[in-house]
Amino acid sequence: MAYNDSRRAAIRLYKKLKYGWIWATSTFLGNFILALFIASLFNNLGYEDDANFVFFLAVLAIGLWVTEAIPPFAVGIFIIAGLLLGFGTDFILQDHKTPVEMYLGTWTSNVIWLLLGGFFLAEGMSIASLDRSLFKFTLDKFGPDPNKLLLGLMLTTAVGSMVMSNTATTAMMISSILPLARLMGKDSEYTKALLVGIPAAATLGGMGTIIGSTPNAIAVGALQEKGIYITFVDWMVFGLPTALISIFLFWKFLTKKLGLGQIRLDLSEFGFKPTNINVFExxxxxxxxxxxxxxxxxxxxxGIPIAATSAIPIVLLTLFQVIKAEDVRRLPWDTLMLVAGGLALGIAMVDVGLTDIIMEKISKLPIPMVGVAIVFAIIAVLISNIMSNTAAASILVPLGLSLPGIWGIAVPLIVALSCSSALLLPVSTPSNAISFSTGMVEQKSFRPGGLLMIVLGPVLAFITVLLYSLLFH
Known part of the structure; x- marks a missing residue:
């Protein structure tokens, strides 16, 4: 029987290696043709060639990310290559003014350094077995029940993300649960729940405080320029309930969607007291x-940026010889390629005015202000799924400030919270990217929860912010 199983597995692998390229190639060509068709319709609207080109590239990239015709990190490289071809040569665009250095610069952007610092912290915790200690702390508080343990891990992650980097929080928590995930196996529904729930909790938890997420700070800073001051406590009045309700509903969704009530955890093989601990490390x-x-x-x-202080773990952990050259080679460098591509696409959309075109169309819609606020929230979460939520907030918050009356206060806050509801793709948030980098969760596993938050996030943000605005302004 074992021989037959091995033979069948070998045959499936052979077929995948032999014929998988046919599926991948046909899917890639299908996405390319579809993107060309959609871009041709957009081209008829009469916008500049550079906007039409970036629109085509964005549609193609989204299609490739969704269908997985090529690995996600390859899509990131493809985006940068496409932008360099379009704006760095005369093959596609004749009269282009965009300096291509801004796209190559995403490789050394703040987000990349923040991710890299998080990777080093996570690797250091794993080497020193601190990840298991963190898991044991949560297990002691919430017990071995699968549903309660998942909730406990998500709440622990959320609290951490409210006061520190979402990226670093995710890196530490993912590192702490990886031994359990490996014990359960890649195909376990509980492994999927852990690797989807924890990054979601980090991103959603960032709604809770001003420093929890960059879009929050952008909204507060913009309102301050308008003479409206929101304190740390003020933000928590509406931000904390939004974060906690979102996390609770996301947890309930995971438990129902993946049927976690039927899972039984056997932690008897899970070693909480690893041998040969190096005290110095x-x-x-x-x-x-x-x-x-x-x-x-x-x-x-x-005043030192978070991205700059992310160099601390890189320097100290290598200085103390906790992380060595062979450990650095194991880091998920492909994740950085994925994120760099997503950042480059976001920069291009802003630079060619594609996002301005979208907002111009929205402002002309014959709908009341309530409808405009809802549209802002939906646009915020949608574009944050394919570009930096910081960039999305930077575009939409100033536009929201121009709205009349109470909407000029509420919409920037709604936009900030909606930007933190983007969970659809690995590229949607660095937290998702870290989870995806483990290789134990597929891209499609993020989709159900991501689709849920596209609807639920803006709704909760709209309700809580509107109540705050009506009561306190």
């Missing part, structure tokens, strides 16, 4: 973690 990682998190939390006082 453990203390070195704890020291590095303390210094890094302290610098992140105290950014308002010293």
């Amino acid at each position: 453990r203390n070195a990682v704890l020291f590095t973690l303390f210094v890094t998190v302290s610098m992140w939390l105290s950014e308002p006082f010293h």
Whole structure:
């Protein structure tokens, strides 16, 4: 029987290697043709050639990400190559003014450095077995029941993401549950729940405080320029309920969708007391973690950007010889390629005025202000799924400020919270990218929860922010 199973597995692998390219090639060509067709319709609207080109590239990239015709990181490289071909040569666009360096610069952007610092922290915690200690802490508090344990891990992640980088929080929590995920196996529904639920909790938890997510700070800063001041506590009045309700509903959705009530966890094989612990390495990682998190939390006082302080774990963990050359080679560099491509696409959409075109069409819609606010929220979550939510907030928040009356206060806040509801793709948020980089969760696993939050996120943001605006302004 074992021989037959092995033979069948070998045959399936052979067919995949032999004929998989046919499926991938036909899917890629299908996406290319569909993108050309949709772009031709857009071209008839009479916009500039550079906007038409970026629109085509965006449609093609979304199709490739959704259908997985090529790996997600390859789509990221393809986007940058397409932008360089379009704006760096005369083969496609004749009169282009965009400097291509801005697209290549995404490889060294703040998000990339923040991700890399998170990767080093996660790797250091894994080497020093601190990840298992963190998991054991959550297990002691919430018990071995699968549903309660998942909720506990999501809440722990959310609280961490409210006061520190969502990326770093996800990196630590994913590292802590990876031993359990490997024990359960890649095909386990509980593994999927952990690797989808934890990054979602980190992203949604960022709604809770001003420093929890960059779009929050953008909205507060923009309102302050208008003479409207929102304090840390003010934000938590509407941000914290939105975050907690979103996380609870997302958790309920996962438990029902994946049928976690039928799962039984056997943690008897899960070693909480690893042997041969190197005390120096453990203390070195704890020291590095303390210094890094302290610098992140105290950014308002010293003014050093979070991305810059992300160099601390890279330097200290290699200086203390906790992370060596062979450990660095194991880091998920393909995830950085994926994120760099997504950032480049977002920059291009802004630079050629594609996002302005969208907002111009929205402003001309014959709908009341309530409808405009809803449209803002929906656009915010949709474009945040395919580009940086920071960039999305930077575009939409100033536009929202121009709305009359109370809507000029409410819409920027709604936009900020909606930008943190983007969970559809691995590229939608660095937290998703970190989870995807483990190789234990497929891209399609993010879709059900991502679609849920496209609807639920803007609705909750609209309700909580409108109540806050009516009561306090």
